Amino acid sequence: MSSTVAPLRPDDRPPLNLTGKKSRQRSEEVIKYALIACALVTLLTTVGIIGVLLFEAAKFFAEVPIWDFLSGTTWTPLFAGSQQEFGVLPLVMGTLMTSLVAACISLPLGLAAAIYLSEFASERARSILKPVLEVLAGVPTIVYGFFALTFITPVILEPLFPNIGTFNGLSAGIAIGIMAMPTVASLSEDALRAVPRSLREAAYGLGATKFEATARVVVPAAISGIVASFILAISRAIGETMIVAVAAGQSPAGQSGASNSVFDLMNSMQTMTGFIAYTFSSDVARDSVAFYSLLGVGLLLFIMTFGMNLASQWVTRKYREEYE
Amino acid sequence: MSDTLTMTMNPTESSTHLESNHDAVVKIPGISAQAFQQVQKSTTKKNSVLELKDLNVHYGNFHAVNNVNLSIPEKSITAFIGPSGCGKSTVLRCINRMNDLIPSARVDGEILYHGQDVNARGVDPVEVRRRIGMVFQRPNPFPKSIYENVAWGARINGYKGNFDELVEASLVRAALWDEVKDKLKESGLGLSGGQQQRLCIARALATNPDVILLDEPASALDPISTLKIEDLLRELESEYTIVIVTHNMQQAARVSDQTVFYSLNENRQGILVESGPTQKMFTRPDDPRTEGYISGRFG
Amino acid sequence: MSLDAKSTGLATSVYSPRIGTRQFIGKVWRWIFFGSTALAIVLLGLLLWSIIEPGWSWLSWNLIANPPSRIAEKAGMNPAIWGSLWIVLGSGIGAFVVGLGTAIYLEEYAAKGRFNDFIQTNIANLAGVPSIVYGLLGLLVFVDLLHMGRSLIAGCLTMALLILPVVVISSREAIRAVPSSLREASYGLGATRWQTIWHHVLPAAFPGVLTGIILAMSRAIGETAPLLVVGGASQVLWKPDGLFSTFMVMPLQIYNWTGRPQEEFEHLAAAAIIVLMIILLLMNSVAIGLRQHFSKKARW
Numbered sequence: 001m002s003s004t005v006a007p008l009r010p011d012d013r014p015p016l017n018l019t020g021k022k023s024r025q026r027s028e029e030v031i032k033y034a035l036i037a038c039a040l041v042t043l044l045t046t047v048g049i050i051g052v053l054l055f056e057a058a059k060f061f062a063e064v065p066i067w068d069f070l071s072g073t074t075w076t077p078l079f080a081g082s083q084q085e086f087g088v089l090p091l092v093m094g095t096l097m098t099s100l101v102a103a104c105i106s107l108p109l110g111l112a113a114a115i116y117l118s119e120f121a122s123e124r125a126r127s128i129l130k131p132v133l134e135v136l137a138g139v140p141t142i143v144y145g146f147f148a149l150t151f152i153t154p155v156i157l158e159p160l161f162p163n164i165g166t167f168n169g170l171s172a173g174i175a176i177g178i179m180a181m182p183t184v185a186s187l188s189e190d191a192l193r194a195v196p197r198s199l200r201e202a203a204y205g206l207g208a209t210k211f212e213a214t215a216r217v218v219v220p221a222a223i224s225g226i227v228a229s230f231i232l233a234i235s236r237a238i239g240e241t242m243i244v245a246v247a248a249g250q251s252p253a254g255q256s257g258a259s260n261s262v263f264d265l266m267n268s269m270q271t272m273t274g275f276i277a278y279t280f281s282s283d284v285a286r287d288s289v290a291f292y293s294l295l296g297v298g299l300l301l302f303i304m305t306f307g308m309n310l311a312s313q314w315v316t317r318k319y320r321e322e323y324e
Numbered sequence: 325m326s327d328t329l330t331m332t333m334n335p336t337e338s339s340t341h342l343e344s345n346h347d348a349v350v351k352i353p354g355i356s357a358q359a360f361q362q363v364q365k366s367t368t369k370k371n372s373v374l375e376l377k378d379l380n381v382h383y384g385n386f387h388a389v390n391n392v393n394l395s396i397p398e399k400s401i402t403a404f405i406g407p408s409g410c411g412k413s414t415v416l417r418c419i420n421r422m423n424d425l426i427p428s429a430r431v432d433g434e435i436l437y438h439g440q441d442v443n444a445r446g447v448d449p450v451e452v453r454r455r456i457g458m459v460f461q462r463p464n465p466f467p468k469s470i471y472e473n474v475a476w477g478a479r480i481n482g483y484k485g486n487f488d489e490l491v492e493a494s495l496v497r498a499a500l501w502d503e504v505k506d507k508l509k510e511s512g513l514g515l516s517g518g519q520q521q522r523l524c525i526a527r528a529l530a531t532n533p534d535v536i537l538l539d540e541p542a543s544a545l546d547p548i549s550t551l552k553i554e555d556l557l558r559e560l561e562s563e564y565t566i567v568i569v570t571h572n573m574q575q576a577a578r579v580s581d582q583t584v585f586y587s588l589n590e591n592r593q594g595i596l597v598e599s600g601p602t603q604k605m606f607t608r609p610d611d612p613r614t615e616g617y618i619s620g621r622f623g
Numbered sequence: 624m625s626l627d628a629k630s631t632g633l634a635t636s637v638y639s640p641r642i643g644t645r646q647f648i649g650k651v652w653r654w655i656f657f658g659s660t661a662l663a664i665v666l667l668g669l670l671l672w673s674i675i676e677p678g679w680s681w682l683s684w685n686l687i688a689n690p691p692s693r694i695a696e697k698a699g700m701n702p703a704i705w706g707s708l709w710i711v712l713g714s715g716i717g718a719f720v721v722g723l724g725t726a727i728y729l730e731e732y733a734a735k736g737r738f739n740d741f742i743q744t745n746i747a748n749l750a751g752v753p754s755i756v757y758g759l760l761g762l763l764v765f766v767d768l769l770h771m772g773r774s775l776i777a778g779c780l781t782m783a784l785l786i787l788p789v790v791v792i793s794s795r796e797a798i799r800a801v802p803s804s805l806r807e808a809s810y811g812l813g814a815t816r817w818q819t820i821w822h823h824v825l826p827a828a829f830p831g832v833l834t835g836i837i838l839a840m841s842r843a844i845g846e847t848a849p850l851l852v853v854g855g856a857s858q859v860l861w862k863p864d865g866l867f868s869t870f871m872v873m874p875l876q877i878y879n880w881t882g883r884p885q886e887e888f889e890h891l892a893a894a895a896i897i898v899l900m901i902i903l904l905l906m907n908s909v910a911i912g913l914r915q916h917f918s919k920k921a922r923w
Contacts, residue, residue: 016438020448024815031817032732038724042746042791045784049756052763112659120653132664138903139670140845142874143896146881150889151673178666207640211649232751239753241848246881273755277848281856298759302752309751313744425810427734454813464804466823476822477812531812
């Protein structure tokens with residue numbers, strides 16, 4: 001091997017020292033700690049949320065006993081004097097009722113869409129339907145709020161229920177359901193697609209029809225993923241703010257004057273998130289009990305959604321190994 | 325592949341060679357004695373660059389390599405052979421601490437490189453890998469230009485010289501220069517598999533290593549490319565210490581000065597069975613397991 | 624013969640497969656599944672119609688160039704457009720730096736173990752925290768505790784935290800998709816961990832990271848609740864002139880107009896939604912375009 005270019009000289013190397021350059025190692029360490037610092041930001045966020053909510057909510061619970069808060073049935077924080085009451089149940093009911101409506105829409109529709117996309121749809125159908133679901137998932141929630149207020153209530157619900165109020169829990173619930181449906185569809189579809197082919201073939205081999213194979217074999221096999229997607233969708237429904245702020249009204253359920261029932265979806269039905277948003281759009285004094293009450297509500301909201309998120313992760317983790 | 329090789333041999337020459345040197349010869353299909361390296365070369369006493377002492381490797385609870393002791397002389401080619409799963413690649417990857425990248429791996433024992441344990445406290449694996457380069461099973465050029473592929477390793481290692489010269493010298497040495505000199509700016513991924521592998525060798529040479537480890541470098545290549553790589557290794561032998569893992573016994577016979585045979589013990593742990601000059605290993609191995617493997621009775 | 628069949632338990636009379644009925648049931652369900660999915664198209668169509676129908680005629684230069692006003696014909700959302708731009712850029716940059724850093728740490732440095740699992744669980748949980756709770760965090764920490772006031776910077780930081788989990792998750796996926804052979808090649812040449820990451824892993828992962836960050840930014844541009852809490856709902860008449868200036872964003876402006884009794888403002892809100900949706904569409908097209916452009920280029 002003769003070449004005219006300068007040869008590499010493997011023998012011409014410095015005395016053997018394998019400890020490496022200190023400066024390089026130091027800069028590697030610095031970078032590592034900078035990256036750890038980044039990772040800690042996510043931890044700090046959680047600590048910050050919990051810490052700040054607990055700390056500030058404590059000021060509220062110093063004024064209003066926690067039991068009165070949790071069991072009281074009248075929520076009038078913005079009233080004056082003796083009329084001011086901090087029973088959170090009407091708000092919780094508002095949240096639960098709108099979320100229930102949303103679940104009734106998003107869970108079956110989302111699951112059906114997931115089954116169709118994963119088991120039945122042709123490539124062509126998928127290439128149209130999948131982007132439509134993605135667009136629906138990307139629409140800002142304020143737009144769904146607008147849709148509920150200006151379309152669902154007057155155009156769809158009023159002909160069916162002539163007595164329905166301009167602001168009502170039903171339209172908000174429906175809009176949240178439409179918003180949450182793509183979440184269910186996409187997560188459930190992932191779960192269905194993860195079911196191994198061999199399982200479907202086993203069912204077909206026994207003479208099952210496509211529907212039987214899907215309903216009796218594939219869906220049960222993917223049930224943990226499906227349940228997890230349901231829980232996440234409900235959690236999103238509980239935490240949704242702008243739809244209810246726009247469409248569900250600003251009186252807690254049963255306190256709108258038009259109705260005394262906390263189950264009445266036809267009339268104004270303020271939710272926990274709706275109350276927080278409303279307080280900020282109406283400039284409440286920052287050091288009033290009314291202001292601190294919203295931190296109590298925020299804490300309760302956080303606990304509810306956090307619990308559901310943990311539950312969803314637990315469900316996926318617990319049953320995940322089955323087909324791997 | 326072996327047919328290609330035997331056909332190019334001169335049959336008379338090979339038979340005289342055999343008769344003059346040995347009495348009893350293990351029959352290896354497709355290998356003639358000519359394929360071996362010159363005997364004189366491997367018998368010359370050389371300093372050992374690497375010494376492995378009581379090397380044990382665990383992956384989690386699995387004892388993958390059991391007590392390997394080995395000495396690798398400088399400026400020679402050492403082949404690791406053995407059935408798959410016998411730990412030969414694992415041993416190779418320990419030498420330049422690539423096993424550090426596998427979190428569950430634990431390496432015990434000593435790997436002395438010029439007398440220094442590469443696993444000792446204070447040793448920087450980066451420094452070790454700079455001196456002990458590696459070429460992998462599948463060609464893995466960077467998604468960069470051919471020029472950058474070669475220059476990058478030298479650049480991060482603080483090379484101060486002329487990069488154009490370095491790139492050319494490395495590519496010439498890797499027997500790739502004539503094929504790529506007009507397209508140095510094109511992506512390394514556009515080359516054929518064999519060219520990519522030679523590019524990877526050129527890339528390793530450019531960092532000015534002392535030892536080059538090759539982990540089945542030809543297993544993903546066609547026979548012609550394989551022969552080119554083998555020729556190249558024999559060229560490099562005069563200046564570098566080369567360790568090559570191979571599945572292909574003919575390849576070991578063709579290129580290496582000494583051969584190390586690994587196998588599995590009854591607990592599925594990788595063990596070193598026997599090592600020695602290649603010609604001896606392929607003709608008169610001491611251990612019946614080596615003979616069995618080489619003559620195709622096992623593995 | 625019937626006796627023989629009976630003794631083996633395979634008499635055909637014991638089975639009644641009713642194939643026809645079962646196939647029919649299957650067909651009915653197939654249509655139910657299809658109908659549910661197709662309903663999404665109908666809903667999207669209705670949603671778009673409910674916005675375009677009232678809003679189309681209100682699209683005007685005034686809307687983009689003018690500040691808000693009590694007179695609907697003159698009202699615009701110029702400050703809100705600027706505010707959204709600032710918020711999206713600021714939070715995007717913040718989340719990009721911290722999120723990519725976190726993703727690199729988790730994928731390339733952290734040993735698989737409890738701490739890693741813990742951070743991972745934590746990030747998944749953060750992704751599920753209601754956005755209004757982030758608003759409360761921003762209000763109490765950035766606005767009050769750090770004395771930033773109801774300013775642009777407080778809004779940016781709050782939004783950055785909100786989209787951080789999305790950025791981390793998508794960046795991790797992009798980094799994980801980089802083949803390990805590339806890392807091995809780099810380490811084998813004596814590169815340090817950071818040299819390997821900076822020169823090889825990040826360039827290869829970049830398209831995926833970029834797509835993730837754009838999608839996160841398009842989430843930030845549509846978010847309303849946290850900025851309602853941090854920034855307040857009062858009208859802002861000027862575009863932000865610095866990090867500590869007050870701000871307004873497009874969705875908040877829409878919320879503000881939606882809440883007014885006059886019908887003209889409802890139409891104006893619809894027109895503003897059209898503008899917002901067009902911007903969102905552009906951002907998503909850029910993300911999709913980038914993904915396709917790079918997926919054609921990079922090959923291993």
